[in-house]
Amino acid sequence: MSSAGRSESTTNFFNGWLPITTGLYSFVTKYEAALIEVYERESTEVFTSEYIYRLVGPHQALLKDAAKIYTRTMFQKLQDQFDQVVCFVVIKRDVEGNVRQLTVKSHSGRAESFELQIDLEKLDGNCGSKLFEYVGLPCCHLLKVFSKYDILKIPKAFIMTRWTIGTNKFSRLYDESQLEVDNL
Structure with missing residues (x-):
């Protein structure tokens, strides 16, 4: 082959x-x-x-929520992003109702900045790094903005179902009698 x-x-x-x-x-x-x-x-x-429970510090509400949502592998990747949050600072650029346009800049010596837009009412938005669009996980820049605005749970708009616990339950739970030859 x-x-x-x-x-x-x-x-x-x-x-x-x-x-x-x-x-x-x-x-x-x-x-x-x-x-x-x-x-x-x-x-x-x-x-x-x-x-298997994932150890998360008591002050890390976003990670506690992520531990309940994501598979172990994706949780570890999100935790890596969360560890980078301390390297950034959020600067407001424009406010239009509930929509915030922000710049997240590195203050650790790297010349790195990303433009973000987030709607605080709908809890959706995007980041210039496009990590969510490419990988399906919120980037450290979005996590920084979540912590700045005291968003303690990962918004549904930033949860890709394919990385969540129990996504493959169909493969374990289906009943062969429910499958008909016509549907295959």
């Missing part, structure tokens, strides 16, 4: 399992074993995300 015209992820998936000379029968049995291992690894990750 070649991966020409397809993603290299297929090749990466099979690299540890199958040599190039594998026959069809051997491929099918080893493929099944590989899927079982992936399923078990994902099940372990789901269990860890749902039932």
Whole structure:
């Protein structure tokens, strides 16, 4: 099997399992074993995300909220962003009703600044770093603005469902009798 015209992820998936000379029968049995291992690894990750408590300081309300929302891996990435919050300062540029246009600048010696816009009533907005648009997590600049305006829970507009705990529950909870051949 070649991966020409397809993603290299297929090749990466099979690299540890199958040599190039594998026959069809051997491929099918080893493929099944590989899927079982992936399923078990994902099940372990789901269990860890749902039932292993993450340690968060008592003064970190945003992180406490994130610990209840995000998978373990994404929580760690958000925690890395949260650790950078202290390196920035928020400067107001313009206020139009509930919408604030802000600049978040680094005060740690880096010449770094980002333009933000946030609606304090709807609790949505955007940042010039575009981390949320690319990765699906609020960036340290947005987290800085949340803390400045005493937003103690991550707004729904900044929570991407694919990174939340329990997203894959369908794969564990479906009932095969509910699946009809016509729907597949």
